[in-house]
Amino acid sequence: MHLIMNRQNTDNLVENLLDFEYELKKPYLLYRNAAQEVNGIWFYNEDECEEVANLFNSSFTSVTGLASKANIQLSSDSCSKFPFSL
Secondary structure (H helix, E strand, O other): OEEEOOOOOOOOEEEOOOOOEEEEEOOEEEEEOOOOOEEEEEOOOHHHHHHHHHHHHHHHHHHHHHHHHOOOOOOOOOOEOOOOOO
């Protein structure tokens, strides 16, 4: 699971990282969730945007690596970093 805390109020965003696609387009990190909704996270600092994208990538690599060790099949579009059309 992935949690994005909202500074403006108590409604935080929670997403499942096992069925998730993302694309880095600084200063935005665009992603499609399990419900096929396309969302974007805006970053004031573009370097932070890239750091979060790298965190996503390392998390996905860890999840897919653990899945193969446990002999679990993930769908081909799970945990992917592919551009998608809006």
